[in-house]
Amino acid sequence: MDLNKLLEFKYTPEINEKLVDYGFTKTFAEGDIILNENAYIKAIPIVMSGSIRVMRTDDDDREILLYYIKAGESCIMSFLGGIHQDTSKVKAIAEEATEILFIPIDKVNLLIKDYPEWLDYIFRLYHKRFEELLDVVNAIAFKKLDERLLDFIKKKCSINNNKTLIITHESIANELGTARVVVSRLLKQMEQEGLVVLGRNKIILN
Amino acid sequence: MDLNKLLEFKYTPEINEKLVDYGFTKTFAEGDIILNENAYIKAIPIVMSGSIRVMRTDDDDREILLYYIKAGESCIMSFLGGIHQDTSKVKAIAEEATEILFIPIDKVNLLIKDYPEWLDYIFRLYHKRFEELLDVVNAIAFKKLDERLLDFIKKKCSINNNKTLIITHESIANELGTARVVVSRLLKQMEQEGLVVLGRNKIILN
DNA sequence: TTAAAACGGTAACATATGTCACATATTGAT
DNA sequence: ATCAATATGTGACATATGTTACCGTTTTAA
Secondary structure (H helix, E strand, O other): OOOOOOOOOOOOHHHHHHHHHHOEEEEEOOOOEEEOOOOEOOEEEEEEEOEEEEEEEOOOOOEEEEEEEEOOOEOHHHHHHHHOOOEOOOEEEEOOOEEEEEEEHHHHHHHHHHOHHHHHHHHHHHHHHHHHHHHHHHHHHHOOHHHHHHHHHHHHHHHHOOOEEEOOHHHHHHHHOOOHHHHHHHHHHHHHOOOEEEEOOEEEEO | OOOOOOOOOOOOHHHHHHHHHHOEEEEEOOOOEEEOOOOEOOEEEEEEEOEEEEEEEOOOOOEEEEEEEEOOOEOHHHHHHHHOOOEOOOEEEEOOOEEEEEEEHHHHHHHHHHOHHHHHHHHHHHHHHHHHHHHHHHHHHHOOHHHHHHHHHHHHHHHHOOOEEEOOHHHHHHHHOOOHHHHHHHHHHHHHOOOEEEEOOEEEEO
């Protein structure tokens, strides 16, 4: 396994070797729950292929999408949670078939000590997540649902590099933290405006 | 200057000395803008006394409160921004008279290399901010304004350790990202329910 | 002292979103 | 083919929040 192209930090063969050596790989199918809220964290995950979506859930089962984790990235919340022996505050779900390399927490600390690039990688990811979270705050606080919905569709499409989304109104509603009827209503509107074409389980972006 | 009690990581005289040595101190009055959005970051701030509030602003001047930074804590966004030569995505304002120790970015990197406790301090703060941000997402996404308003008042009170808040409806509205009339309306309601007592520039929590 | 500015109260209304109820269409299982 | 489950469409209505307008009161500045 060669992490060179995946991870964004400067490659050294040693780090690669160490990571593969220390870690273990697991695969997940679409929809599998990788990390549950309040679960204890013993290893931090690096996405090797596929992608993950990270959700925040409310007390009464309402959820909202925070961000996606793509190949080469790590769930940085797990990382910090792991370091501080904390439980997870978020839920992670496989968006598609996904392969994950888990690095046990104690090994992570070893790596930090020995390889500054590794630390830099972690900081960079942290920064990225933080900004994405700020964007979420912005969206919920200041944007209306129709705009958020359109953004959502576009983002999903860009992940698959595809104009056609296979998804139900129901699950869109869940990810945006609203109700199914609301999504249906807005989508119908968008269809009339010519922004999308709708079908059962299907949305085509124009 | 002794940072022992302020910073939460294990104290060593060397770190203390280095920090004071590398850094420079500035003082701010209530309402002073410490960091503006899109400003370049050349040093990371550690709050020695007083407190700061960090806001996210929209394109059209709407703002929303993210979190407070209290004595002993650092604005971690600045930290990451600084490391990656980025501009700030947030705005920081002095809540009260505040004294800040600025550590230049290059020195920060030196310290990380030499003192693992310092790195741990940074990670811990990061974790804290991240979770606070998650709470903000939760609040905006799932809570109604009256609840957020009450939470806001309680939090402000707890900072000053005081049941009386000196603040205008206008500025509350700004921090919550809503309009003045809305805040006035809800406050009046809360007063009728016996939750608070209102006065000009004043809210007393029962 | 007087004018201007800041602060808060309130009504009326607009709009976005949530909720309920029910209809229809599509799919899948038996 | 039939039935059940799932996905969607739609109307009617409730509610939360945003907006505008205008008022009186208090504070501040000239």
